[in-house]
Each structure stands twice: as C-alpha cells, then as structure tokens.
Amino acid sequence: MRIIAGESRGRALKSVPKEMMVKPISARIKKSVFDILRPRLGGARVLDLYAGTGAVGIEALSRGAASAFFVDADKRCIAVIEENLKRLNLAAKGRACYGDILHDLSWIAYRAGMSDFDLIYMGPPYRTEANKMLAYSTATLARVAEANLLAPGGWALLQRYKKEKVEIPTGYEKFREERYGDTGVEFIRRAAPPA
Secondary structure, X not given: OEOOOOOOOOOEOOOOOHHXXXXXXXXXXXHHHHHHHHHHOOOOEEEEEOOOOOHHHHHXXXXXXXXXXXXXXXXXXXXXXXXXXXXXXXXXXXXXXXOOOOOOOOHHHHHHOOOOXXXXXXXXXXXXXXXXXXXXXXXXXXXXXXXXXXXXXXXXXEEEEOOOOOOXXXXXXXXXXXXXXXXXXXXXXXOOOOO
C-alpha cells in the first residue's frame, strides 16, 4: 500500500500481518474519496477511526492536513501506525491511540487535545473471521455524534458494506454516497438548523 499524492507520494506503508483480519482501504476507493476531499484537506484536523495501518489519516497528512488522530482497538495496529508515521516523518502531526470505538468516545477530545475534527473517517470491519456480517456503522456514527467530535462545517465519512443499513443520528444528514462494488462510502455532516 502506498501514499497516492502529496509530500509523501509514492512512499510505501507498512501493513499489518495478514492473519489480523484488517481490510485496508483499496487504492481505488482511497483515490476516489481523496479526489472528492481535495479542497477540504489544507489545514484540516482529521480523526481516523478503525485506523488499521493509518492509510487514510496518513494520506490526509501527506495532502496538507494539519493533524491526524488515529484510533484502533488492536494494539498491533497502533504500533504499525506509529511506525508508518515515523517512516514518513509525520510523527509530529499524527498520534495513534488504542481505544474501544463502539462505546463512549468523549475521551478522544482529551487524548487528542481537541474536540472539533474537520474530517472524520470511519471504516469499521464488515465481517468476523467466521465470515459473519458485522453491523458497527450505526453505533459508530452514534458515538461520534454523542461525543460531539465533528466540527461545524466538517464532514464525516463512513465506509461500510453496501447492504448494511445505517441510521443517521439526529442533527446530522447524509448528503452524498459513493459506491465501489460491495462497499459504500457515505458523506455526513451536521444538519442545518431549522429556519
């Protein structure tokens, strides 16, 4: 897996061991999503949930984001993210933290030193090792909303299995969706207050 564009363009990222059931974002999806995000990345504060190798947050840093905070529930992923940040000389802009994403996320504001992220990327796992479908998207989005992590005007992107039904929390709205085979990416923002 490589960085597509920006100051680290073409540099390889270390991957996690194959037995870890981490499905990194495909190059096709990453390119398409970042083509859409391009005008929003300069100076952005990014939160990468279910970060895996850190590919999304590191791509954002390479393209001009000011900072990225990575969260994953596997300490081996955190070690890989930290190594990738060091290898690409981005450690001063990125921080990785072990944490349970499906429960209260208010701790992120404290650990990250900020509560308003301009871009939040969520890529929860789709399936278990036994190939049973997981449905973490609605719960993850609800935790993000409860912790009030999205800045006014910010975007939250949710990568999910296309057949998974997602409920958008009150006060938020889906304004765009992209499909890539069996994967969907939903673009979500705070809803405008009623007139």
